[in-house]
Amino acid sequence: MGRLTGLVALVTGAGGGEMGGGGAGIARVLAREGAIVAVNDLHEDYARATVDQITRNGGQSFALAGDVSDPRQANELVSSVIARCGRLDILVNNAARLGRTPAVERMSDEEWHSYIAVNLSGPFYMSRAAIPHMMQREYGRIINIGSLAALRASLNGGAGYTSSKRGLLGLTRQLAAEFYTYNITVNAVLPAGILSGRLRAEMGERAEALVATRRWALPDDIGQICAYLASPEAHLISASVIVVPGVNATGLGDFAQYRAMARQIGKDIGE
Amino acid sequence: MQRQQRFDLNGMVALVTGAGGGSRGGLGPLIARALAESGSRIAINDRTPERARETVAELRAAGYDAVEAFPADVANSAQVDRLIAQVVERFGQLDILVNKAEAHGSGRRSDQVSDDEWESLLAVNTHAPFYLSRAAVRHMRQRRFGRIIHVSHITASRTSALNGVAYVAAKEALYGLIRHLSIEVAQHGITVNAILPGFIVTPKLLHGWEEERVQRLAETIPIRRAGTPEEVAALVVFLASHEASYITGAAIPIDGAVSVVPGGRTDPASAFA
Numbered sequence: 233m234g235r236l237t238g239l240v241a242l243v244t245g246a247g248g249g250e251m252g253g254g255g256a257g258i259a260r261v262l263a264r265e266g267a268i269v270a271v272n273d274l275h276e277d278y279a280r281a282t283v284d285q286i287t288r289n290g291g292q293s294f295a296l297a298g299d300v301s302d303p304r305q306a307n308e309l310v311s312s313v314i315a316r317c318g319r320l321d322i323l324v325n326n327a328a329r330l331g332r333t334p335a336v337e338r339m340s341d342e343e344w345h346s347y348i349a350v351n352l353s354g355p356f357y358m359s360r361a362a363i364p365h366m367m368q369r370e371y372g373r374i375i376n377i378g379s380l381a382a383l384r385a386s387l388n389g390g391a392g393y394t395s396s397k398r399g400l401l402g403l404t405r406q407l408a409a410e411f412y413t414y415n416i417t418v419n420a421v422l423p424a425g426i427l428s429g430r431l432r433a434e435m436g437e438r439a440e441a442l443v444a445t446r447r448w449a450l451p452d453d454i455g456q457i458c459a460y461l462a463s464p465e466a467h468l469i470s471a472s473v474i475v476v477p478g479v480n481a482t483g484l485g486d487f488a489q490y491r492a493m494a495r496q497i498g499k500d501i502g503e
Numbered sequence: 504m505q506r507q508q509r510f511d512l513n514g515m516v517a518l519v520t521g522a523g524g525g526s527r528g529g530l531g532p533l534i535a536r537a538l539a540e541s542g543s544r545i546a547i548n549d550r551t552p553e554r555a556r557e558t559v560a561e562l563r564a565a566g567y568d569a570v571e572a573f574p575a576d577v578a579n580s581a582q583v584d585r586l587i588a589q590v591v592e593r594f595g596q597l598d599i600l601v602n603k604a605e606a607h608g609s610g611r612r613s614d615q616v617s618d619d620e621w622e623s624l625l626a627v628n629t630h631a632p633f634y635l636s637r638a639a640v641r642h643m644r645q646r647r648f649g650r651i652i653h654v655s656h657i658t659a660s661r662t663s664a665l666n667g668v669a670y671v672a673a674k675e676a677l678y679g680l681i682r683h684l685s686i687e688v689a690q691h692g693i694t695v696n697a698i699l700p701g702f703i704v705t706p707k708l709l710h711g712w713e714e715e716r717v718q719r720l721a722e723t724i725p726i727r728r729a730g731t732p733e734e735v736a737a738l739v740v741f742l743a744s745h746e747a748s749y750i751t752g753a754a755i756p757i758d759g760a761v762s763v764v765p766g767g768r769t770d771p772a773s774a775f776a
Contacts, residue, residue, distance in 0.1 A: 303618050335687045336633070336680075337640045341580050344633050348625060352676060356613075356621060356668070363614040382679065391683035395629065398679025402659070402672040409662040410613055487686070502687030 234266030245327025247273030249281030257451020263291030333390030347392030372416030408471035424478020521604030523549025537736030649693035685752030701758025726759030
């Protein structure tokens, strides 16, 4: 029996299977621990890649396409899990918009809004949809996948990414405060780099070295953290920010190094 | 007591958003007044033209001539671009942006917060600061000097029973913007900061209160009183000055240590709502 046997989880942005990122890893580990896992992603095919991988290994899972940044679709995602499984115990808000944007002075309204919509409004809409049901059952585990950018500034992304991930800390804190008496915990996990299956295939040995030296996490590593937070035993962990080591999360940064990296990858840091 | 010499803002131009309403308007107009006292020329923004003009009229009556009204909705990207352009056109420059405009939440529990509330709080408390900062930076970097100061709230760094989830998330996102922007613009002589006031009341508000109510409020705060707008305005003046050139990317509490108190209520003010 796994730690999550009998529980139902919904993981957003969890498609891609073998080629996927943190979300796929989270879905795999929760399923391995016995949870029935609803795998959400924007596209059904992409979600199904993770579902297939889980079911091949004897787990229970199904695919749910939908865009978390649309409140109507967020409501539908939650209600369809409850309709199908009769319950929803674990919500992992992992879906996120990544990528590079220009410095603030050159950023368009659309670029800015797209990050806030997916990375901050999405988790709010999903949580709001799930909470009434969780309150009723007096069990809920909401896990928001943030980023180390929330504690600093984004290494690869722009101000929209940093702001959305910082805002997620506020969302986590307020939700945790409001619902802890209902046995609903709300936590944030802040990974540094995650070696997605796709990157692993592309980068080869260089990526393996980053994993071996603990600078990058594997998708399933993030899944292990979530599996614990999702379990009944973790009922007194709430409003916590779990920092996944990788790039230095605790010391001072090095601007010269940051600038050199930005030049190398063509990131606009406002020069 | 004789006023000590203040930080000198002579020759500077400041834009204060959400600064309408004059002496009935709260913190914004008082910040504008303090900046004017220190020598800055002032652009008063408010969404409502009459409210902006009210503050301008009072400041002019107090002897500050270089004060103009610039009504605009800061949650509207195009209006913000126009606002900054108009200020620069009128005064020839913009050195200090104090963003005081904000939207308050309903205080409903998160599962009861509507799409409208969520979106409108993000619009004013997160998107508006982005539009304002972007337009201000485009101008400030040419002059290699700038001070961007967002007036947030201490509950934004904790939780808020009065304003709820949208307020906390939106203001925390604003802090992310401040941090990211601070490293982009540091090299151009521009600083970006937030201040986090606690429970601030005007003497006028307290005047109408029963002594017992004032006392009850005072006892929730380690300093044993509410903060005054003048204390907050003084921090803004300092952050706007040349002397504060090495402070950037910061969110500075000004709350009488209420955010340090263990246990108790979520908001210092919630007992008085």
